[in-house]
Amino acid sequence: MKLLRVGARGAERPAVLDADGRPRDLTGVLGGADIDGRFLSGGGIERVRAALEEGDLPVLDADGLRVGAPVVRPGKVVCIGLNYRDHAAESGADIPAEPVVFMKAPDTVIGPFDEVLIPRRSVKTDYEVELAIVIGKTARYLESREDALRVVAGYTISNDVSEREFQLERGGQWDKGKSCETFNPVGPWLVTADEVPDPQSLGLRLWVNGEPRQDGDTKEMIFGVAEVVRYLSQFMVLEPGDVVNTGTPAGVAMGMPGQPYLRAGDVVELEIDGLGRQRQTLGQA
Known part of the structure; x- marks a missing residue:
């Protein structure tokens, strides 16, 4: 999977690219969480993969939106x-x-x-x-x-x-x-x-x-x-x-x-x- 974060600095939304390269919004799946250490260690990747396979993630209109770093707040x-x-x-x-x-x-x-x-x-x-x-x-x-x-x-x-x-x-x-x-x-x-x-x-x-x-x-x-x-x-x-x-x-x-x-x-x-x-x-x- 390809995970990304889009939006203004400090207000990015987590997303995943589908098979056609379209960003799918992960806000609902993650319940307001972000792509960070807790997400990575707490089964976040598996939850996103399951949601992507179900095919009901909304397409995110990312045209013109800034792309942020794909991981937020690295500890080091x-x-x-x-x-x-x-x-x-x-x-x-x-x-x-x-x-x-x-x-x-x-x-x-x-x-x-x-x-x-x-x-x-x-x-x-x-x-x-x-x-x-x-x-x-x-x-x-x-x-x-x-x-x-x-x-x-x-x-x-x-x-x-x-x-x-x-x-x-x-x-x-x-x-x-x-x-x-x-x-x-x-x-x-x-x-x-x-x-x-x-x-x-x-x-x-x-x-x-x-x-x-x-x-x-x-x-x-x-x-x-x-x-x-x-x-x-x-x-x-x-x-x-x-x-x-x-x-x-x-x-x-x-x-x-x-x-x-x-x-x-x-x-x-x-x-x-x-x-x-x-x-x-x-x-x-």
Whole structure:
């Protein structure tokens, strides 16, 4: 299934796409609840699937409506850095022996077509197309990769927007170059795990102003989805609704000749096979 949320910021309505790609309103089925951790851990996906099969969900007139992030209020956004060999190489970094872990502030999460704001005094705002995992069950000290995949509710697209000077040249952790407002467009859909039988076989691409910048495949990950979730559960409790960004392939501005960082007015488009497409216009904070 493809779950989504549409409407003005803070007033989104949960929906599901039917077989013809039409959004069906889930407001009645969910009784005013939203697509969040409680929904994911409390059998929400199963209830929606049953309602969709019954065929009586009303069609939602979504023409002209904003698309929000498909999961509301993630408790945390956990990220894996340098998780593609070609991106590590363009960054001048060694291939990591273990996953490189950092965090993004949860309130960086915005809709897939919302405006991304370049921070004040930024000169190195960058883009990163990434496969994002959405956690569906509490995970702690998982023992196997099979256990890890069982806690995955589904997948979506993330643009892990980054300010490289803040991240790498200002001392301290990466987080301050990753947690600026609007720095994590997510969506358009949460595609349930049963519709992504092999998360390690997904092409992912990104364009800036129509120019191809990134073109990779999740099979090139150093640490795959199952290992990332298993590994993280050894160091933190993953809760339903948490989002895990799994890294980006080569082609970021930082690694390109001339380092063509983003400027106000630029348009970034990104897509992942089977997970949809995003489009953001850059503005100025």
